Amino acid sequence: MTPALPPVRDDQLLIVVPTYNERENLPALVAGVAAALPGAHVLVVDDDSPDGTADLCRTLMQTHATLDLIVRKGQRGLGGALVAGFKEGLARGHLAVGSMDCDLSHDPAILPTMLRKLQEHDLVTGSRYAEGGGTVGWGAHRKLLSWSANRFAATLLGLSISDVTTNFRIVRAPLLHAIDLDGILSTGYSFQVEILHRLIVAGARVAEQPIIFSDRRAGQSKMSPREIRSGIVNLLRLRRDLGRTARR
Numbered sequence: 091m092t093p094a095l096p097p098v099r100d101d102q103l104l105i106v107v108p109t110y111n112e113r114e115n116l117p118a119l120v121a122g123v124a125a126a127l128p129g130a131h132v133l134v135v136d137d138d139s140p141d142g143t144a145d146l147c148r149t150l151m152q153t154h155a156t157l158d159l160i161v162r163k164g165q166r167g168l169g170g171a172l173v174a175g176f177k178e179g180l181a182r183g184h185l186a187v188g189s190m191d192c193d194l195s196h197d198p199a200i201l202p203t204m205l206r207k208l209q210e211h212d213l214v215t216g217s218r219y220a221e222g223g224g225t226v227g228w229g230a231h232r233k234l235l236s237w238s239a240n241r242f243a244a245t246l247l248g249l250s251i252s253d254v255t256t257n258f259r260i261v262r263a264p265l266l267h268a269i270d271l272d273g274i275l276s277t278g279y280s281f282q283v284e285i286l287h288r289l290i291v292a293g294a295r296v297a298e299q300p301i302i303f304s305d306r307r308a309g310q311s312k313m314s315p316r317e318i319r320s321g322i323v324n325l326l327r328l329r330r331d332l333g334r335t336a337r338r
């Protein structure tokens with residue numbers, strides 16, 4: 091029998107929200123998390139967005155005691171922003187650290203269900219492809235692209251998880267401590283796949299949470315052909331390194 095996991099309350103959870111030009115979305119995201127899990131802490135990690143996301147966050151912090159901000163200057167990248175946030179969460183002694191997008195694609199209302207599932211797992215990860223999950227507002231092309239990227243990455247790394255690229259997750263702190271956050275190769279969108287793989291290798295008991303992913307309502311996507319190319323290169327590099335480790 092696996093030992094019982096210590097309970098995690100909402101005020102012991104930190105949710106990292108990476109932002110780049112999310113001024114239009116941040117207030118609703120902060121309000122949504124506060125409504126769903128009133129005690130949960132939110133840490134915005136902003137890469138010095140030119141639209142003033144950080145200034146707006148500072149204003150919101152005056153009325154939201156659980157909201158905090160890190161601004162990274164001269165750096166860009168989703169992966170690096172998440173690592174900075176995760177490290178801060180561990181340093182502050184949170185029992186669990188989560189992440190979600192700022193553009194309201196991830197519905198904060200599902201957070202209490204995710205936290206409940208975490209009581210019996212090390213990692214709860216949102217899935218658009220589990221039964222009950224889905225996407226709203228995507229055309230056939232975007233759907234096919236995302237699904238193929240998911241299957242490509244999962245097959246390449248041997249992951250039996252239906253959605254490996256989501257940024258909607260909660261993980262227990264001991265598991266995050268167990269992996270080498272600075273050793274993660276991916277800086278952009280393949281980051282999610284790489285960290286998931288590392289957490290599973292470290293022994294994480296994983297629960298998938300079906301989620302409905304809605305297309306962003308405001309602001310601009312940072313997904314670009316360049317990001318997709320660099321994601322593929324990173325995954326192939328990771329696959330090669332895994333092969334090397336297995337042969338040793």
Ligand SMILES: Nc1nc2c(ncn2[C@@H]2O[C@H](COP(=O)(O)OP(=O)(O)OP(=O)(O)O)[C@@H](O)[C@H]2O)c(=O)[nH]1
Pocket residue numbers: 107108109110111112135136137166167168171190191192193195257305306310311312313
């Ligand atoms: N700090 C930081 N955050 C980023 C960066 N790139 C993206 N983000 C944030 O990461 C989250 C996901 O990025 P999106 O651009 O929404 O990516 P996506 O959801 O795959 O693409 P869309 O569906 O088109 O929105 C959002 O909260 C972004 O603001 C970056 O370079 N630095």
Ligand SMILES: [Mg+2]
Pocket residue numbers: 191193195306311
């Ligand atoms: Mg988005």
